[in-house]
Structures are given as C-alpha cells and as structure tokens.
Amino acid sequence: MATQGGDSYSYVAYQSDEPKFIGLAFEVADEADLAQAIADHGASDVVEMDLPGGGRSVSLFDPNGFRVELVHGIASKPALQSYPEWQMNSPLGYPRAGRFEPKRPLAPAKLFRLGHIGLFVPSYLATQAWYKDVLGLIPSDVYHVPGQPHVQIVGFLRLDHGEDLVDHHCVALMQSMDGRIDCHHISFEAQDFEAQFMAHRYLENQGYELVWGVGRHPHGSHVFDVWRDPDRNRFETFSDTDRLKKSDGTRIHNIHDVEMDVWRSDPPDRYFA
Ligand SMILES: [Fe+2]
Known part of the structure; x- marks a missing residue:
C-alpha cells in the first residue's frame, strides 16, 4: 500500500492462511x-x-x-496533492475572514506517510535496549508501574537525528501481560484533524469497527483515531505530532498518572485486546 x-x-501485505x-x-x-x-x-x-x-x-x-x-x-x-490547508479562526486571530472554508469530502483519509508502529513485547526493557543499541533510538516518554520507576513497561522511541527534529516516536513498545509478541497498531499521518474526523465518519458509514478515537494523546500530543481492518489488524491515523531533537531527552512517568486521551476517558479495553 x-x-x-x-x-x-x-x-x-502478503496473502496467507495464518x-x-x-x-x-x-x-x-x-x-x-x-x-x-x-x-x-x-x-x-x-x-x-x-x-x-x-x-x-x-x-x-x-x-x-x-x-x-x-x-x-x-x-x-511525486507526492499527491494535499487538501487546501485548513485555516483555524480563533479569538486570537481570524485568518479565514472573508471566505468560506471549503468542505472536505466524506472519503478515505489522504495518508502521507507511515509514522509509527506499536508492538506488544514480553519485555519492554530488553526490547528497548535492542532498539537503542542497534538502531540508536531514543526513548521520548517511558511509563513505569506505580511505585517502581525501574519497572518500565511502555515506551515511545524516536530516531536520533541529532539536533534535527523528528517525530515524538517511530516505535511504541508495550509490555504484554500474557507474553504476547505481536504488532499492536500501525499509524499513518493524515493532513490534520479535520481529515481524521472526515475519515472517521467515512469508516463509520462503511461499517468498519472503531477501536478508539478521535482523541489526543498526552505524550506526543498527536490526534489519533484507531480502527480495525477486516483481518482484525489495528490501523491508526494521526496528525499534529510533537517533534523532538536529541537534546530533548527522556521523560519518565508513573503509568497510574497517565491519561492516555486528554480529551476524554482512558482507552476502552478493546484497545489492548
Ligand atoms: Fe499510535
């Protein structure tokens, strides 16, 4: 694709029975x-x-x-044409004054690139070590179990491009409680949240299964929307991600204190199922 x-x-993707x-x-x-x-x-x-x-x-x-x-x-x-950039009116400025905002079509999202992938792994720390040592990835935000900062179970890793800015994460690692080794989700960048909401409504009309969204993550700040395809794979659109450089370092959080959707309640169980 x-x-x-x-x-x-x-x-x-390859066709397979399994x-x-x-x-x-x-x-x-x-x-x-x-x-x-x-x-x-x-x-x-x-x-x-x-x-x-x-x-x-x-x-x-x-x-x-x-x-x-x-x-x-x-x-x-060659890159295909994007939608005209959405201009947001606000009390701090009204750039859209004097014209009507063209409505976006009710259609599949235009996706620009693969942004990140989420993986279920049996050991967060062992996996993080490999991606750090071999690929030079840098943890951006890491979650530990309550009261035990050394027991880290979730992390969002970014590329090391020195002082150039990169996405908050290109790999998200989640320690599975049952030892599962699998892909959790694959995420593609949409132009903006307007495109995500229109794609959300389009997928809903098509009868696809929503997993979680539209929401905004606290770490990475991106707007997310997660769906299942007919083979039960989770796919996500994202937009408006934080961009970090090497010197921005790593933040460590108690997972108990993390609200995974800053706009609404925490994720439904089906997000981790
Ligand atoms: Fe994601």
Whole structure:
C-alpha cells in the first residue's frame, strides 16, 4: 500500500492462511550503513529489493523475532496533492475572514506517510535496549508501574537525528501481560484533524469497527483515531505530532498518572485486546 507523501509504498501485505506480523523497516541515510549493520550487528547479506522503487536492504531480528529491515535507495515518487490547508479562526486571530472554508469530502483519509508502529513485547526493557543499541533510538516518554520507576513497561522511541527534529516516536513498545509478541497498531499521518474526523465518519458509514478515537494523546500530543481492518489488524491515523531533537531527552512517568486521551476517558479495553 502506498501513502501519498512520496514514498513508493509504506505497507506490504502478503496473502496467507495464518495472520502474522513479519516486521518493520527503517531507511538508512547511506548505502555504507548496510555494510556497517552486517559488520556490527550480524545483519544478513545485502539483497536487491523486489518491490516498487527497488533499493537494497539487509535484515536483522529484534529480541522478539520481528524482522527489522534496513533499506536504502528506494526511489521516491511525486507526492499527491494535499487538501487546501485548513485555516483555524480563533479569538486570537481570524485568518479565514472573508471566505468560506471549503468542505472536505466524506472519503478515505489522504495518508502521507507511515509514522509509527506499536508492538506488544514480553519485555519492554530488553526490547528497548535492542532498539537503542542497534538502531540508536531514543526513548521520548517511558511509563513505569506505580511505585517502581525501574519497572518500565511502555515506551515511545524516536530516531536520533541529532539536533534535527523528528517525530515524538517511530516505535511504541508495550509490555504484554500474557507474553504476547505481536504488532499492536500501525499509524499513518493524515493532513490534520479535520481529515481524521472526515475519515472517521467515512469508516463509520462503511461499517468498519472503531477501536478508539478521535482523541489526543498526552505524550506526543498527536490526534489519533484507531480502527480495525477486516483481518482484525489495528490501523491508526494521526496528525499534529510533537517533534523532538536529541537534546530533548527522556521523560519518565508513573503509568497510574497517565491519561492516555486528554480529551476524554482512558482507552476502552478493546484497545489492548
Ligand atoms: Fe499510535
């Protein structure tokens, strides 16, 4: 599946009798990073990718057995047109004065890129260590069990691009109570919350199953909307995410104090089911 922001594709699905999450991929800045991953971390040999846009990749496996591909050289394609930017009137300013805001169509969201992926893992700390040591990811916000700051069970990890800004997280890790190893959700960036609400209503009209949303997370600040596809996978749209740099560091929270939707009540049980 291709998103519309210029990537040749953002999500690959294969027909199978058995549902299974295979893994995730990160684009590396330099072809030499592929060889470095082989030398430093025992990645597989470089292969030519047989997907739109070509490119080359190596594969690693995280401690949970998820395949983590490092890719380079995939051709991009022209980005499709976005909606006219929504101008928000407020008491502090009325930029939309003098015209009518064009209404957005009741249609599937235009998705621009894959933003992050959520994973159920049996050990948050073991998984975090791997993504930190091998990929250099930085925890942005981490949740621990009440009264035990060292028992960390949820974390949102971002890329290390030095002092350049990146999304609050590209990987969210959630320690599963039952040892489950699985993908929790995959999240794509929508243009803005107006697009998300219109897509929400469109999906509702189509009879799809809502999981949770539209809401706003306290950490990352993004507006979210989570749905299930017919194969029971969770997919999310997001917009308006926080962007952080390396020096913004890591914040640690007692999970008991975290309200996961700042607009409404906490998530329904089906979010974690
Ligand atoms: Fe998410």
